[in-house]
Amino acid sequence: MIMKNVTEIKGNWNETKGKLKQKFAMLTDKDLLLVDGKMDELVGRIQVKLGKTKQEIQKIIAGL
Numbered sequence: 309m310i311m312k313n314v315t316e317i318k319g320n321w322n323e324t325k326g327k328l329k330q331k332f333a334m335l336t337d338k339d340l341l342l343v344d345g346k347m348d349e350l351v352g353r354i355q356v357k358l359g360k361t362k363q364e365i366q367k368i369i370a371g372l
Contacts, residue, residue: 317347317369327372332358 317324325340339353351365358365 317342324369324372328354328369331368331372334358 321342325337325342328340329335335354335357339357340350342350351362351369354360354365355362360368
């Protein structure tokens with residue numbers, strides 16, 4: 309899997325969320341709401357908003 313381990317993402321989520329909002333201003337706090345066990349839902353919301361594939365979203369998050 310390209311994306312960072314879920315625990316690592318959760319631990320740094322506020323920082324990651326801020327970077328995503330800087331890079332993609334159209335993303336809102338609601339779009340980036342990380343709910344336990346709902347990582348796929350989060351990726352799906354970002355995917356719809358940015359018009360990118362799941363793999364592209366995973367690469368973006370992993371690269372932050």
